[in-house]
Amino acid sequence: MFQPTPVDLRNRAREGLVRWLLLGLTLVIILPVLLILGVLAWKGTPALSLEFLFTEPREAMTAGGILPALVGTVWLVAVALLASVPVGVAAAVYLSEYAPDNALTRIINLAIMNLAGVPSIVHALFGVGAFVYFFRFGTSILAASLTLAVMSLPVIIVSTREALQAVPRAFREACWAMGATRWQTIRHVVLPNSVSGILTGVILEVAHTAGETAPIMFTGAAFFVPFLPEGIHDQTMALSLHLFIISTQVPGVPEPVPFAVALVLISLVMSMNAASIWVRTRLRRRKKW
Amino acid sequence: MSTQDRPSGSPGDAAAGPPDRRDLAWYVDMGVRVLVFAGGISAIVFIFGIFVFIGKEGLGFLTGPFRPGEFFGSTAWRPTSDYPTYGILALMAGTASVTGLAMLLAVPFSLGAAIYIAEFARGRTRETLKVLVELLAAVPSVVWGFVGLTVVNPAIISVFDVPVGLGVLNSGIILGLMATPIMTTLAEDALKAVPDTYREAAEAMGASRLQVVVRVVLPAARNGLVAAVLLGVGRGFGETMAVLMASGHSINVPTSVFDSVRALTATIAAELGETADGSDHYRALFTIGILLFVVTFAINLTADLFLRGRGRR
Numbered sequence: 001m002f003q004p005t006p007v008d009l010r011n012r013a014r015e016g017l018v019r020w021l022l023l024g025l026t027l028v029i030i031l032p033v034l035l036i037l038g039v040l041a042w043k044g045t046p047a048l049s050l051e052f053l054f055t056e057p058r059e060a061m062t063a064g065g066i067l068p069a070l071v072g073t074v075w076l077v078a079v080a081l082l083a084s085v086p087v088g089v090a091a092a093v094y095l096s097e098y099a100p101d102n103a104l105t106r107i108i109n110l111a112i113m114n115l116a117g118v119p120s121i122v123h124a125l126f127g128v129g130a131f132v133y134f135f136r137f138g139t140s141i142l143a144a145s146l147t148l149a150v151m152s153l154p155v156i157i158v159s160t161r162e163a164l165q166a167v168p169r170a171f172r173e174a175c176w177a178m179g180a181t182r183w184q185t186i187r188h189v190v191l192p193n194s195v196s197g198i199l200t201g202v203i204l205e206v207a208h209t210a211g212e213t214a215p216i217m218f219t220g221a222a223f224f225v226p227f228l229p230e231g232i233h234d235q236t237m238a239l240s241l242h243l244f245i246i247s248t249q250v251p252g253v254p255e256p257v258p259f260a261v262a263l264v265l266i267s268l269v270m271s272m273n274a275a276s277i278w279v280r281t282r283l284r285r286r287k288k289w
Numbered sequence: 290m291s292t293q294d295r296p297s298g299s300p301g302d303a304a305a306g307p308p309d310r311r312d313l314a315w316y317v318d319m320g321v322r323v324l325v326f327a328g329g330i331s332a333i334v335f336i337f338g339i340f341v342f343i344g345k346e347g348l349g350f351l352t353g354p355f356r357p358g359e360f361f362g363s364t365a366w367r368p369t370s371d372y373p374t375y376g377i378l379a380l381m382a383g384t385a386s387v388t389g390l391a392m393l394l395a396v397p398f399s400l401g402a403a404i405y406i407a408e409f410a411r412g413r414t415r416e417t418l419k420v421l422v423e424l425l426a427a428v429p430s431v432v433w434g435f436v437g438l439t440v441v442n443p444a445i446i447s448v449f450d451v452p453v454g455l456g457v458l459n460s461g462i463i464l465g466l467m468a469t470p471i472m473t474t475l476a477e478d479a480l481k482a483v484p485d486t487y488r489e490a491a492e493a494m495g496a497s498r499l500q501v502v503v504r505v506v507l508p509a510a511r512n513g514l515v516a517a518v519l520l521g522v523g524r525g526f527g528e529t530m531a532v533l534m535a536s537g538h539s540i541n542v543p544t545s546v547f548d549s550v551r552a553l554t555a556t557i558a559a560e561l562g563e564t565a566d567g568s569d570h571y572r573a574l575f576t577i578g579i580l581l582f583v584v585t586f587a588i589n590l591t592a593d594l595f596l597r598g599r600g601r602r
Contacts (some may be wrong), residue, residue: 011497019409019501025401029469030421036428036436090328098325110593111332117520117589118339118582119527120430121554124561125578129342135567150335157332181318211429214529214554216562240431247435248534262435266428273427277420 013042039265044263047256053264061224061246062253066207066261071228072236073139073268076216077209079145080152085202087149088156095157096164097186116154120214123151127219142232144220151215152205159201163194200276207272211265213240223249239265339582347579348570350375360576366540366556368570375573377580382542383550387532388525390461390546395468395525396431397519402469403476403517421478426470430530437463437535451547455537458546463535464525472521479513480506512598519592523585529554554579 004012011142051065058064091108099105127147137143168191175185221238223245229236243265247258344585354375406418437459445454483506491505507514529552538550538559557574564571 006307008497011499013495019405022401022409025398026405029398029402029425029466029473030418032466033421033425033428036432036440038438039431039436087328087331090325091331092328094325094329099329105337105355108329108332110590113334113593114586114589115332115336115339116584117523118336119529119554119585120528121529121557122339122343122578122582122585125346125557125575126339128561129346129575130338134342150339153335154332179312183321184314184353186321187558190595201371207427208429211427211431212429213429214558217558235310240429244431244436244530244534247438258435259439262432266432269427269429270424273424277423 037270040259040263040266043256044259044261047260048263052260056226057224060252061242061250062257066239066242066264068225068228069237069239069242069261070264072221072225073210075141075229075232075236076145076148076220076238077206079141080148080209081202081206083149083261084145084152084156084205089160089198090196091153091157093186093190096161097182097190112154112157115150116158118141118151120151120212123147123215124130124218126150127215132219138233139218139222139235140220140233141229142220143238144216144238145232147215147219148209148212151212152209155205155208156201159204160198162193163197163201164190166197167193179212196279200280200283203272203276203279207269207276210272211240211269212246213238217241219243239268255278336430343575343578343582346572349567350569350576351571354569355576364540364542367519368560368573373569377553377556377577377583379540379542379552380551380577383536383540384526384552384554386457386550387460387464387536387552388542389456391464391468391525392518393465393521394461395465395472398465399469399472399517400476400514401428402473403480404507406473406504407477407480408498408506422470422473425466426474428467428527430467430528431534433463433467433531437531441535445547449547453537453547453549455535456547456549457536457543459537460532460535460550460552461546463531464528467531468525469526471524472517475517475520476510476514479510480515482513483509492504512595516592516595519588519595523588523592526588527554527581527585529558533558542559553581 053065053070054067056067057069095105095108099108122146124247127143127150131137131143131146133140135143137146171189171193172185175189176182180188216238220235221241222235223241225235225237239261243258243261246253246261354373359374360377361376361381362378364379365374365376365380366380367374399552402418402422406415406422410418418568441459441509442454443463445451445459464536487509488501491501496504532552533555536552536555538551538555540551541548543550557577560570561574564574
């Protein structure tokens, strides 16, 4: 009675075929990551050393290390976060905890979506027009970081809002029922219960920001600065721009050097990503609701 | 806490309405409300700011040396010559060819991967694949450009026996790979949003897994899938560093996939540093910026409409 009919057999065969085809398509898009990591590690490791990480470039950037670029990237990302996290979290708190379902909220959501889709080079133009010239910050860490901050704002808002909304409504209702104000509820119930979710999004955005090149190349990151930045009004080198420059603009760079720079950059970014994924899986396991 | 010294209710209180609670906590609450509202509208402020600052510079060009016929119809982009011409036709062709090829390559793979991850893969395999797709999204664009220069370039030269491997094909491959994770993730979300009851109903009618996917899930997720592809197009269209490094960067209307081209985004990135603030050239680059802003705005808006369409059903 339960013998498969010819139609069943044909369907099953087709399904098997399609399944393998789809798996093949999936692998084709995943293999490049592993390939890239492999090639960068293989070609970049020979040039990698502690000296490479902790000395300054010499001889027109064909020798020496990448310390100023590394430190510059840390400055740029740190200042950008100082600007974008408070604003982004505030925006997410508004959208998740306060915003009524009205036209303004819909416009805000549309603006967030569009801000996320603005090309990075357009952010660069905005940074040049607004921060470098209009607010007279000049080409400086401040101008570059603010440009990066505007760029990462929508991502931080969206990920934070998701983290806030993952807190069950019953938690809030319980708190309100005790007579707490909205802010007391947010401060003592919603934020503590969503902090790892917020952190996941922020770490991910750190990784993303560290790799950006176009928004900083005219706003504060420079071709070559032979000293470490001392404040937010200095220009600085950055890892991503340094990779672009030594692989396209500077003649006579030994082959392993740009590979090593790329390897450092991608290791930085990937370890941030791994950290974010790790926080997320831990969080998911620990969640009681 | 101040909320605790509320007087216990007596029958008279109810008639007097809720007790006045304008204590410190109330003022803090109002202050925070104002602060987070300011944060909430920041996205609107910045979108508006981008529009104003780019429009302001672009307007100087649009009211000055701008001639629509030349701008959109000429392939001569010679902003630094003695008689400058500002034709972006070749640049638009560059962007269109690279984005088009990238989508041709990326859409089948992304949708295929999304269907596999959402409908066929289970448990650990599924989580692993999702993490790997996420890692693909994490590679910075300058690293992609570098890969185009150092890995894809020699590969194209040796496989197709051409003198230079930088061009439409190279940047198409790189852009395709860059657009893949966002399309895969969004398409997977769209498939996941199809209620399981649809699948169960089809299975109860005796449909195979494949039939369920093809006849039920894909049609139901159609709007979300279109939005995913559109946002992928937007990503490719706006990409800068990778295209700058992998496209060869010569002004050219391509006639083959091996031709070197230059994209709109890459032009701004390559030339903005050499222009003086307020010059015609500087303003012309901002005008290209307006074009990029308007096109991505339109793409995002359309994608949003499709997503909304999904929500309504």
